[in-house]
Amino acid sequence: MxxxxxxxxxxxxxxxxxxxxxxxxxxxxxxxxxxxxxxxxxxxxxxxxxxxxxxxxxxxxxxxxxxxxxxxxxxxxxxxxxxxxxxxxxxxxxxxxxxxxxxxxxxxxxxxxxxxxxxxHNRRWDSDFKTVQKVIAQGVLGDIVEAELHYDRFDPDLSYKTHKETPTEGVGSLYDLGSHLVDQALQLFGMPNSVFANLDVFRKDSKVGDYFDVKLYYDSHYVNLKSSYFVREPLPAYSIHGTEGSFVKSKADIQETELQKEIKPNTPNWGKEPESERGLLHTLTKKELIETEQGDYMTYYNGIAEAILNNKPLPVTAEEATQVITIIEAAFLSNSEKRVITL
Incomplete structure (x- = not known):
């Protein structure tokens, strides 16, 4: 082949x-x-x-x-x-x-x-997430104490896609948007020890979940994953706090918008955010805007090609994606029983 x-x-x-x-x-x-x-x-x-x-x-x-x-x-x-x-x-x-x-x-x-x-799980190659990943890996924040990841919208109307609004298994914002946030959290911090979640429905006539607040418990820090369809004024998509400082970053990856405009992924400057969306790093020694990494979903397909043609490691393994589902299932159980679920 x-x-x-x-x-x-x-x-x-x-x-x-x-x-x-x-x-x-x-x-x-x-x-x-x-x-x-x-x-x-x-x-x-x-x-x-x-x-x-x-x-x-x-x-x-x-x-x-x-x-x-x-x-x-x-x-x-x-x-x-x-x-x-x-x-x-x-x-x-x-x-x-x-x-x-x-x-x-x-x-x-x-x-x-x-x-x-x-x-x-293409959102691993969002420009904003890649930047957060790089800052954490550099260790400039010290030991992480708390992280909060958001995927918010202001969209009170029901989707025209009926399958997304029909109350069947696998439907709702936790499966839809939440799977992105869970995967990103696992990429940054690995599997947590336990999970606690509040899930709700706020849109008029909605029959599926459109709000979640999921807390992941680790040995030395907490991670909050949140999403609502009623956030008119965007909050930072990423707020990472450590013993030596904080990093906050907006959700500003432009790839989906470019694709909607029929811009091809091999276009010059593909996936480059505007400078106005740079994240803020504030540590004990400095306060500065951080240059954003370039987003590129093609990295995923590069990895798939290498895996199929040359037997290289997959860019996202099924085992990693299974961990995402494990967290989502724990969140639903936590919400229904109003308790912390140990993994």
């Missing part, structure tokens, strides 16, 4: 913005196919793409090497299982699955089939 023939399980927002543009321009990939039940939207932008009318039809195509499962959360387990059984490598959109049990079953199946399985 010299080029990875790739097929997307849908061509909604995820396929249109977060997968097709990267697969299309990457030299190691070929955007081979898309599953669309009735429409041919992908073909309008990518004339050479093959349109499939069913998942079964797509998985029977032996030319396909990699399948991207970018469908509603509740389908992740079933679609991924079928793709793995067909002998395909798989990239699954976050959240990996609804339950830890499902995730572990898929990991075992991928090993049995000798194929690669990864989860698209």
């Amino acid at each position: 010299t080029t990875i023939n790739t097929a997307l399980c849908s061509y909604g927002m995820s396929g249109h913005l977060f997968h097709a543009p990267f697969v299309d321009i990457h030299p190691d990939f070929n955007l081979y196919g898309v599953f669309e039940r009735t429409k041919n939207i992908a073909e309008q932008k990518y004339p050479t793409v093959k349109t499939f009318r069913s998942l079964e039809e797509m998985l029977k195509d032996e030319a396909i090497d990699l399948v991207v499962v970018n469908t509603p959360n509740i389908t992740h387990y079933d679609y991924t299982k079928k793709a793995l059984e067909a002998g395909k490598h798989v990239v699954v959109e976050k959240p990996f699955t609804v339950t830890t049990k499902e995730a572990e079953e898929l990991i075992a199946l991928a090993e049995k089939q000798n194929v690669k399985l990864s989860v698209y």
